[in-house]
Amino acid sequence: VQLVESGGGLVQAGGSLRLSCVVSGNIFRIDAMGWYRQAPGKQRDLVAIISRGGSTNYADSVKGRFTISRDNAKNTVYLQMNNLKPEDTAVYFCNVIQLARNFWGQGTQVTVSS
Numbered sequence: 331v332q333l334v335e336s337g338g339g340l341v342q343a344g345g346s347l348r349l350s351c352v353v354s355g356n357i358f359r360i361d362a363m364g365w366y367r368q369a370p371g372k373q374r375d376l377v378a379i380i381s382r383g384g385s386t387n388y389a390d391s392v393k394g395r396f397t398i399s400r401d402n403a404k405n406t407v408y409l410q411m412n413n414l415k416p417e418d419t420a421v422y423f424c425n426v427i428q429l430a431r432n433f434w435g436q437g438t439q440v441t442v443s444s
């Protein structure tokens with residue numbers, strides 16, 4: 331299973347970005363799909379997660395600003411990020427769970443300037 335993220339970049343505070351993650355390879359049934367982020371010197375933290383049925387959960391710091399969605403037919407998960415803040419700067423990683431195994435993307439850098 332391979333995950334490829336895209337959509338990261340440099341944006342000013344208050345701006346928006348949309349991350350995408352396409353899953354390919356030996357796909358049987360993808361369960362949860364999610365986004366994590368890791369800032370320099372910090373641990374990797376959950377940003378948002380979505381179940382196969384569409385139930386979502388968000389970190390408190392992004393509630394009301396970020397929206398996770400998925401297209402099961404395209405094996406793709408998205409993260410719409412609005413009203414970005416400098417503290418959102420991090421490498422964002424896509425994660426999927428299939429058959430109780432975790433798979434990770436290589437990460438995409440998001441940098442928010444003040």
